Amino acid sequence: MVTRWGPSVLARIFRGVDSWDLQIIDGAVVVEQSGATHRAAVLEVRRPELQHTGWWTTVTLRTASGRVELPGARRSEADQIRKCILREQDLQRAATELQRGAEADLDRVAAWSEQLRQHAERPVWLAHDTLRGLDRARPALDSIDAAAREPRLGPFVGAKIAPVQQQIQNVRSLDLDDWAAARNEQFLAWESQESREFFATVEKTPLTGEQVKATVCFDNRVRVIASAGSGKTSIMVARAAYAARRELAQPAQILMLAFNKRAAEELSERVGARLGDTGSGITASTFHALGLRIIGEATGKKPSVPNDITKDKGIGRLAHVVDRLRDADPAFRRDWDLFRLVFGRPLAAFDEAPDPEAWDRDTAVSGFKTLAGEVVRSQEEVMIANWLFLNGVPYEYERSYEHDTADPQHGQYTPDFYYPQIDAYHEHWAVNAHGQAPPHFAGYAEGMQWKRATHQYYDTTLLETTSASIRNGSGFEHLARELQRLGQDLDEDPFRPIPGEEPITDAELLDLFRTFMVHAKGNQLDPATLDNTAPPGDLRTQLFLRLYATVVQAWNHDLAADRAIDFEDMINQATDHLEAGRWTSPYRLVLVDEMQDTSLARARLVAALTGAPNTYLLAVGDDWQSINRFAGSDLSVMSDFADHFGPAQTVYLTRTFRSPQTVCDIAGRFVTKNPAQLDKQVHASNPGEPTPVRAIAVEDKADYDAALDQWLTDLDNTLETTATVLVLGRYNKTEGPVSQAIGKRRRHLQVRYSTVHKSKGDEADYVVIAGLERRGFPSTIQDDPLLDLAMPGAETHPYAEERRLFYVALTRTRREVLLLTRAGHESPFLLELVGTEQTPVTAADGTDATPVICPRCKINRVVQKTGKYGPFFGCTGFPSCRYTSN
Incomplete structure (x- = not known):
């Protein structure tokens, strides 16, 4: 397109038009006419006027200083002149606007760079919220980038943009997380020196480098994974003092949360002793005490927790509720007794083969004992036998069939059940709803066919049930109809004397329901939600949930009538008030002790307390010491910390001030056999004895006291100064067999007893773990699968929580550990x-x-036994493992 114009040649010849020349150069319109040059910025030129006369056009350009007429232009070129000037004006306006935008962006780049500089120089840890604020304020560079591409803005780019290219590049590509990490490492090194006197005196002994880092790392969310005996309480105290010292939070803005009242009181005492007046303004509380306070201040009415809930965790109150329901509601009473007598014990999955629990010497049947006293082969047969017992139906288990069926392919037929009063047989088929047996039941379908054909051939009555029908309940309804059709009376009597295996007791059932309630309410699962999530076709689950819905309704009704709440509602209601804004937290810094024992409900409360911008959470815990699952604790709160609270820093305390290195190594290898545990190294300043853990095996439980007494006496004679001994047991009752040895006064030893659960946070020079027997420690009381509906998912590693409990027991010692066991009954933990x-x-x-470890199962030990043919060696895991040798 022409960018230089003049009059038409014909116009000059025939009209006598004087020559003129028009150009657009560097954003200006330049006209040479009659020996004069006119120059005006494009933006100063008003819209060109065109006057057409015949074949030619006069172009008039007006500016503030006057006008220029350019006659004799061809029409097409006149149009070009106007279009080019107008287009150039548009481009000039756009460039000007672009420059203004770039200048504004440059101001924001300068401001953002100044923020970076100020944050880098502040004597405080750069926290996540600060970085996200910087990221949100990161200036856009669109105008600067566009200006750099615009040729018309070359001088501007050279003068304004080029000198700050590094700042622009920082805005464009600086990884704030990497930048902050490097800067925080520098700050940690500086602060460690700057505040070294503070770190040396804030606790009784100077903080270690790891403890200093945990104190200085003042991010919005910090998880401290602490080893046993690594000084977790010191971190809580030092963090609070550091926050007040650096004015990161005022004392009244600091909250310390502990798992129980004793721990909260210890925190309060430590803070008061170490921080003086500053400590008096800091709040140390249990979760429950905080919950009561929040509800009271939010509603104007502080609720109360009934004494019977505080005293025995509500078991007595629940027993009263159940007794009242059983008296008033026959349907509830029937369901309760049916569950207790028939469905009380959990079933293994259909395709699993559970280890047998009993052995009948007369019938050589290994399996499971019934209420009537015989041993049957499967758990489902136990349920059938117990249902028959409940309803007063006489039966014989595996009685020989009335006709001789032995042949080269088959032995004598023994149907599962025989009903003598109606002369009928009953086969219980191990098949699912599709008629399929478990894969390891080879030839099962052929066996079913042969048995049915046998009854048909001899014209004997055969009743049938299946695994699927017993599990979904329809099998019992079918069995009841068929028995009554054949003339069998059903006489339901839950109080019939029981000669065989004791059913689950009312006390055990109450404990199951109360535990379920704690978790269901804590996780805000109402009966309707539980029903929707329950697996279909499982009568045991359906029956339990039907009972639970009635029980929890009555429980809540009683609480409302008393104008009271339970602990679970307390936490949930407090969190609801926080989340709804009905209570505003005054706390800027929240410190949580024993985070590994926190429930999902408590985690939700902590998240609500620390959800506002520029609040700070420090959670101290050790997943290796998570031992309170039945109190509601959820290990994922610690292991999946960021999922619950947001992006977080993790700091490790690997140095222990308690146990020697040899004990740490043994205990660490033991607990990490469970791959779900977080991996960490534990370092001790004391190397310890080469064999810090040893065991004594007695022949009988009655020998425990004498063995411990002798060991304590020998130890006492070797000491010249006072030492402490902590005797630990899985249960309170474990103390009985060793109580005399514990109570005996000794010259150098102070001996006391504790359960392992209660010993958390305790320590002694020597630790004795008593009662380390099979079916004792680890506890063989399995978590009922029903609890998984309301609790954190079951852990897949065998004895996962018991393994952590044993780790806790081992790491209470400052010197050595003695394990007390019974020969032939050793705990699998000891065998390991x-x-x-x-x-x-x-x-x-x-x-x-x-x-001697069993060569077959590699779990249990081989001991000498006596059978009907004399002495032999056999596995203690019998009947699950049948290894024997002469």
């Missing part, structure tokens, strides 16, 4: 230590008593 750590086991007289 013997196999992996070569833990020595001696008899009470000092002779070697190291157990």
Whole structure:
């Protein structure tokens, strides 16, 4: 397109038009006419006027200083002149606007760069919220980038943009997380020196480098994974003092939350003792005390928790509720007794083969014992037998069929059940709803066909049930109809004397329901939600949930009548008030102790307390010591910390001030056999004895006291100064067999007893773990699968929580650990230590008593037994493992 114009040649010849020349150069319109040059910025030129006369056009350009007429232009070129000037004006306006935008962006770049500089120089940790604020304020560079591409703005780019290219590049590509990490490392090093006197004196002993980092790392969310004996309480105290010292939070803005009242009181005492007047303004509280306060201040009415809930966790109150329901509601009473007598014990999955629990010497049947006293082969057959017992139906288990059926392919037929009063047989088929047996039941379908054909051939009555029908309940309804059709009376009597296996007791059932209630209410699962999430076709679950819905309704009704709440509602209601804005938290810094024992409900409360911008959460815990699942704790709160609270820093405390290195190594290897545990190293300043863990095996439980007494006496004689001994047991009752040895006064020893659960946070020079027997520690009371409906998912590793509990027991010691066991009844935990750590086991007289591990199951030990043919060696896991040898 022409960018230089003049009059038409014909116009000059025939009209005598004087020559003129028009150009657009560097944003200006330049006209040379009659020896004069006119120059005006494009933006100063008003819209060109065109006057057409015949073949030619006069172009008039007006500016503030005058006008220029350019006659004789061809029409097409006149149009070009106007279009080019107008287009150039548009481009000039756009460039000007672009420059203004770039200048504004440059101002924002300068401001953002100044923020970076100020944050880098502030004597405080750069927190996540600060970084996200910087990220949100990161200036856009669109105008600057566009200006750099615009040729008309070359001088501007050179003068204004080029000198700050590094700042622009920072805005464009600076990784704030990497930048902050490097800067925070520098700050940590500086602060460690700047405040070294503070860190040396804030606690009784100077903080370690790891403890200093946990104190200085003042991010919005910090998870401190602390080893046993690594000074967790010191971190809580130092963090609070540091926040007040650096004015990151005023004392009244600091909240310390503990798992129980004793821990909260200890925190309060430590803070008061170490921080003086500053500590008096800091709040140390249990979750429940905080919940009561929040509800009271939010509603104007502080609720109360009934004494019977505080005293025995509500078991007595629940018993009263259930007794009242049983008296008033026959349907509830029937369901309760049916569940207790028939459905009380959980079933293994259909395609699983559970380990047998009983052995009948007369019938050589290994399996499961019924209420009537015989041993049957499957859990489902136990349920059928117990249902028959409940309803007063006489039966014989695996009685020989009335006709001789033995042939080269089949032995004598023994149907599962025989009903003598109606002369009928009953086969219970191990098949699912599709008629399929478990894969490991080879030839099962052929066997079913042969048995049915046998009854048809001899014209005998056969009743049938299946695994699927017993599990979904229809099998019992079918069995009741068929028995009554054939003339069998049903006489339901839950109080009939029980000669065989005791059913689940009312006390056990109450404990199950109360535990379920704690978790269901804590996780805000009402009966309708539980029904929707329950697996279909499972009568045990449906029956339990039907009972639970009635129980929890009555429980809540009683609480409302008393104008009271339970602990679960307390936490949930407090969180509701926080989330709805009916209570405003005054706390800027929240410190949580024993985070691994926190429930989902408590985690929700903590998240609500620390959800506002520029609030700070520090949670201290050790997933290796998570031992309170039945109190509602959810290990995922610690292990999946960021999922619950948002992006977080993790700091490790790996140095222990308690146990020697040899104990730490043994205990660490033991607990991490469960791959779900977080991996960490534990370092001790004391190397310890080469064999810090040893065991004594007695012949009988009655020998425990004498063995412990002798060991304590020998230890006392070797000491010249006072030492402490902590005797630990899985249960309170474990103390009984060793109580005399514990109570005996000794010159150098202070001996006391505790359960392992209560010993959390405790320590002693020597630790004795008593009652380390099979079916004792680890506890073989399995978590009922019903609890998984309301609790954190079941852990897949065997004895996962019991393994952590044993770790807690081992790490209470400052010197050595003694394990007390019974020969032939050793705990699988002890057998594991013997196999992996070569833990020595001696008899009470000092002779070697190291157990022989079973070569077949590699879990239990081999001991001498006596059978009807004389002595032999067999696995203690019988009947699950049948290894024997001469």
